[in-house]
Amino acid sequence: MIRCLAVDDEAYATKIIADYISKVPYLTLLGTTTSAIEALTRVQGGEIDLIFLDIQMPDLTGIQFLKLYGGKCKVILTTAYPEYALDGFEHDVVDYLLKPIAFDRFLKAAQKAFNLINLVKEQVAIPAPVVNTTIAVNNQTDYMFIKGESKNKFLKVDYNDILYIEGLKNYVSVFTSAQRIVTYQSLRDLETTLPKPPFYRVHKSYIISVDKIRMVDGNTVYIGDQSIPIGETYRDGFLGMIREAE
Template structure:
């Protein structure tokens, strides 16, 4: 098993990485932290093989972390800023993931880490019991950030406010009461970030919040005045879900 530490100053971003790690059989999460300084201390004490590290961190940037960390562990960088990729690779990072990170891209990076680390990990006895009390897993965020209409603009959206989400090629529209927000992102990528429940994909073009459903009539969902079709591919799982609610 590859022992992983998730580091990001945003709690919601840590949660996403922690959730992704839990889905990969050869990765194990030994801790999370929102402090790069704390992460560096934990890595230097041993027991961490791989760090998923945000670049834009207060107090200590990801690049500074790499310079101080040396060969103590391997690093996969996570960031919304592609311009740091070259500098990251100069410090021998395994991979460079651009936010929002789709799970299939995360899995590809994890496989790279496995290919590089597994021989060393297999030869080393598990040290999980030697890892000091790493920061407790970040509390689950009740919001998300979506890209705005300019490079460094992000909109904070509470999950409770989301009615439904509609996808069109590489764009999605997030509908809240009285507002529609459009962001450059695929529906599939956004689906990976959303908590399930209350969110559920009911059609190739729609994700709905179960909490916001007003009525279901046949194969149509009604949220406020919007009629949303239930795609044939998603029907069995959707009806099973609502019967269990």
């Protein structure tokens, strides 16, 4: 069960989120608050797994909250202002919900949070399998550097740690066993730099590490608990590769 907190300076907005949470079996509401400072205290106490956080709030804005909370839980932003989307993703939020929030869009964001939280738990609970880390091809290195959220900040990421990569228009989210990294780059450009194998594009929005596949079922790839669709354009090539490996 994922423990949730709804934070918005308008009480009626927290009631909407609370109602939506009550309809999702794997979510449980621990409380609502109109104070970001109170929310920060509860999050730092370690009792919250997922927070639904408004951005425009007095005393402490949602973006200021993200700079202070220390990554102690997952965050889904809820706001009427789309211009803050980039700021949110640079702070590793799960999703960005624009008000008024439809329940189907809320459910999609909740499912993403569920997959991320359980993927981290799975990686902690189960020792990682021993795999061949020598994935350099044509004298390539076995790592890459990803531009961080500030100038001249770059994060070194080993290819072997990457589970999958999701495209977000002009941004990509790189999911590893320990974290999600959002950076300004197109999925197409990144695809050209990744070694093949183990990386394979299976959808217009996804590149996966074949080494990390748990199961392929029909038109879906499973990596941990994350389900990734196989796009029609990429289906024949990908399934052909899978059959050759039998």
